[in-house]
Every structure is written in C-alpha cells, then in structure tokens.
Amino acid sequence: MENNSFIIEEISYLITANENHDILRDATIVVVDGTIVAINPTASELSQWSSLPRISGLERAITPGLVNAHTHLPMTFLRGWAEGVDLDGFLQKVWKAEAEVMNPANCELGGKLGAAESLLGGTTTALDMYFHPVETHRGAVAAGLRHVIGPIFFDAPALDGLEWEERIELAKRWPEALSEIGGAFTPLYYMPHSCYTDSFEHLSEVAQLAAQTGANIHLHVSETRQENKVVMEMHNVTPTEQCFNTGILDRPTTFGHAVHLSPDDVEMAVSKSAVIAHCPGSNLKLASGIANIPFYYDSDLHVALGTDGTSSSNDLNMWIVLRLAALLIAQMHGPHTVDLHKLFASATREGARAVGMQDLIGSIEVGKRADLISIDLTALHLTPIHDIMALLFYAVDKTDVRDVWVDGVQVVKDRTLTRVDAQQLRNEVNQRIELWRAAVSAPSH
Ligand SMILES: [Zn+2]
Numbered sequence: 001m002e003n004n005s006f007i008i009e010e011i012s013y014l015i016t017a018n019e020n021h022d023i024l025r026d027a028t029i030v031v032v033d034g035t036i037v038a039i040n041p042t043a044s045e046l047s048q049w050s051s052l053p054r055i056s057g058l059e060r061a062i063t064p065g066l067v068n069a070h071t072h073l074p075m076t077f078l079r080g081w082a083e084g085v086d087l088d089g090f091l092q093k094v095w096k097a098e099a100e101v102m103n104p105a106n107c108e109l110g111g112k113l114g115a116a117e118s119l120l121g122g123t124t125t126a127l128d129m130y131f132h133p134v135e136t137h138r139g140a141v142a143a144g145l146r147h148v149i150g151p152i153f154f155d156a157p158a159l160d161g162l163e164w165e166e167r168i169e170l171a172k173r174w175p176e177a178l179s180e181i182g183g184a185f186t187p188l189y190y191m192p193h194s195c196y197t198d199s200f201e202h203l204s205e206v207a208q209l210a211a212q213t214g215a216n217i218h219l220h221v222s223e224t225r226q227e228n229k230v231v232m233e234m235h236n237v238t239p240t241e242q243c244f245n246t247g248i249l250d251r252p253t254t255f256g257h258a259v260h261l262s263p264d265d266v267e268m269a270v271s272k273s274a275v276i277a278h279c280p281g282s283n284l285k286l287a288s289g290i291a292n293i294p295f296y297y298d299s300d301l302h303v304a305l306g307t308d309g310t311s312s313s314n315d316l317n318m319w320i321v322l323r324l325a326a327l328l329i330a331q332m333h334g335p336h337t338v339d340l341h342k343l344f345a346s347a348t349r350e351g352a353r354a355v356g357m358q359d360l361i362g363s364i365e366v367g368k369r370a371d372l373i374s375i376d377l378t379a380l381h382l383t384p385i386h387d388i389m390a391l392l393f394y395a396v397d398k399t400d401v402r403d404v405w406v407d408g409v410q411v412v413k414d415r416t417l418t419r420v421d422a423q424q425l426r427n428e429v430n431q432r433i434e435l436w437r438a439a440v441s442a443p444s445h
Contacts, residue, residue: 073316
C-alpha cells in the first residue's frame with residue numbers, strides 16, 4: 001500500500017488556485033488517503049493526525065499540479081521531426097513517420113516518456129489523444145500520470161488500421177480497458193480527431209454513443225484558418241457549428257486549439273459550457289495564428305492551456321505555455337490586460353474542467369484529491385521574491401519543480417521519478433528509434 005497520507009507544514013506560499021485566488025503564507029495542508037482534508041488546521045485539530053509523516057514547505061511554493069489540456073504524448077518519439085513547416089506541411093511529414101514508427105509498443109513507450117517528462121515538469125494530468133490508446137494509456141499510467149485518453153475516431157483507417165466499426169467496438173469496451181490498466185481515476189472520453197477527418201454521420205454517431213455511455217469529448221477545432229475553410233467547403237458550417245449540429249456539444253467537450261472562433265462560435269461554445277485548450281507554443285511555431293484569449297475570457301468561455309504534441313511544440317513544458325500565454329496577451333492587448341491569476345487558473349482549475357474533473361482536482365481545497373507540486377524557491381534566478389505570481393510566470397523553470405504528488409502518491413521526489421528508471425527509459429527509446437532508422441534508412445539528425 002503506497003503512502004498517500006501526509007502533512008506539508010510551514011509552506012512559504014500556498015497557491016490555492018481557488019475561486020478567490022487565495023495565496024496563503026506559512027500554511028499547512030493535511031492529506032489523508034489521497035484527499036486534502038484540512039488547510040491550516042488549529043493545533044488541536046492537527047493533533048488527530050500526529051502519526052502522519054511531516055514534510056517541510058519552507059522556501060517552497062505548493063500549487064495544484066498543472067493540467068495539460070491538449071497533447072499527444074507518444075509523439076515524444078517525433079520530437080523535432082517536422083521543423084520549418086506550417087500545419088499542412090507538418091501533417092504530411094508527421095503522418096508518414098507515424099505510419100512507420102508508431103506501432104502499439106512504441107505508443108506505450110512514447111506515452112511513458114511523455115508522462116515521465118510531464119511529471120518532472122509539474123504536470124500531473126494530461127488530456128491526451130493518440131492512436132493505440134490502450135497501449136498509450138498503459139505507458140502513461142506506469143509513470144504515475146493522471147492520464148486522460150480515449151478511443152480516437154477517423155472516417156478512414158488511419159495508421160492503426162481500424163475500420164469504423166472497430167473504433168465503435170473499442171469505445172464500447174473502453175471502461176473495461178480503463179479498469180484493467182488502473183491508475184489515478186479519469187472520466188470516460190471519446191476523441192474524434194476533427195471535423196475535417198470525421199463525417200457528419202460519424203460525429204453524430206460518436207455523440208449518440210457518448211450520450212448513452214456518459215463519455216466526454218475531446219477533438220481539434222479551428223486550429224487554422226485553412227481548417228475553417230475546408231470544413232466550410234465540406235459542410236457549409238464552421239467546425240463549432242458542426243459540433244453543435246452533430247450533438248457533440250451536448251456532451252462536455254474540450255476543443256483543442258480553437259484559435260479561429262468567430263463571435264458566434266464563442267457564443268455557441270459558451271452556451272454548451274465547452275472548454276478550449278489554448279496551445280500558444282504550438283500555434284506560434286506552426287504559424288497557425290494567435291487566439292484572442294481576452295475576448296474568450298470576457299465572453300465567459302472556459303479557457304484551459306496545453307502544449308500540443310512534441311512534434312510541434314518540442315517539449316511538454318507547461319511553464320513555457322503559461323509564459324507564452326501571458327506574453328502574447330501583453331503584446332496583443334497591452335500589459336495591463338494580463339491577469340496572472342486567471343491564466344494560472346486556466347492551467348489548473350479550468351484544466352480540471354477540460355478533463356471533466358473540476359470537482360476533484362485543479363485547486364487546493366478541502367475535499368479535493370491531492371494532485372500537488374512543490375516548487376523549490378531557493379534558486380538564484382528566483383531571488384528575491386516581490387511578486388510570487390510574476391515569479392511563477394516569468395522566472396520559474398520546470399526544473400524548479402522538486403516534488404510531485406498524484407492522488408496523494410509521490411511520483412517525483414527530489415526531482416527524481418519514483419516509478420520510472422529515467423536512464424533505462426531513455427536507453428529503450430533510443431534503441432527503438434535506432435531500429436526505426438535502420439528499417440527505413442531514415443536520415444539521422
Ligand atoms: Zn493536437
């Protein structure tokens with residue numbers, strides 16, 4: 001039985017990410033069986049937990065674990081594979097490589113690598129989407145990540161070779177697959193890739209099945225102007241309208257990217273409580289455009305944050321995403337419009353909403369699961385501290401994350417993974433890549 005009960009005391013900065021954006025100084029939190037049961041208890045209340053291990057929070061910031069609300073973890077295998085291209089060029093290059101290398105075994109290993117990298121950087125939950133979701137999930141769960149994935153849907157057989165009916169069968173069996181693999185709880189998800197790869201009839205079928213099984217939906221929406229143009233030519237609607245018309249939006253839905261939403265799209269998404277996963281790093285690199293986040297916030301659209309896959313964003317660093325999101329707002333709309341608390345909530349509380357878990361994770365509040373990270377504040381580049389939020393956005397690096405807990409279980413201790421041998425994982429990945437290169441005589445670079 002893993003120890004998932006402990007006390008963190010004398011916390012220099014407890015960033016709760018609650019509705020009031022409370023930041024507590026010299027704080028104490030008590031975690032019992034993976035649940036936060038007390039924040040700043042009195043001495044007499046604390047005495048009932050006197051047998052629990054105590055961890056010092058001195059010169060630490062404790063925050064909720066970050067939620068990466070749009071990614072493709074196994075694509076760690078293709079880090080740096082498609083440089084100097086826009087989304088169209090990217091897809092052509094990457095889809096060819098994926099067909100060669102992303103078999104089930106490599107999806108499992110790539111999922112594990114992506115999960116390990118995520119945890120070391122303070123991301124405790126990821127909303128993933130990839131082929132071979134069973135194997136990908138098994139790999140990510142082995143590292144200790146709260147890993148949200150589900151069956152992926154394309155009209156045509158993609159690199160996994162599945163026919164439509166086989167995808168539907170996998171979706172029906174998905175709850176058993178999740179319980180067989182185990183790991184931290186995640187809701188049921190279905191993942192139709194996009195409105196340009198899935199027909200009206202197929203999207204409607206996924207929506208109907210989701211209504212029956214209680215699944216949520218994750219898909220790409222309006223990543224580029226070109227996507228909007230293609231969907232308009234195919235269906236005479238915007239991607240958001242297509243989601244509305246097919247019933248997708250009747251389920252809790254997260255839109256990956258959503259760079260180019262019209263005011264009507266935003267209104268429609270808000271009316272259905274959809275969440276968008278803003279991916280500024282990937283969008284900038286592929287020149288997909290810049291989402292108007294202040295407009296989305298003002299419209300009460302739920303905004304979460306994501307990295308996208310590492311073949312477009314190259315790493316899974318949510319601190320860079322936070323920084324880029326803030327800097328883009330400053331550049332586009334003026335520094336006075338940057339609300340760091342709101343943006344941090346996008347990486348935590350709204351991220352939890354993006355994975356259908358807003359009642360369970362995403363903030364440090366009594367009753368929530370203990371998905372926590374500890375940031376070491378003793379580095380020279382974090383000295384002195386005038387404004388802790390500005391520090392988190394503009395100075396903290398992922399390597400400042402020292403300890404990470406998921407469901408109260410410590411998965412990173414003193415910057416070291418507790419469930420994965422990092423060196424062995426690295427060797428295995430490099431061996432698989434060498435095998436791929438030898439098989440296809442791919443240029444090494
Ligand atoms: Zn994506």
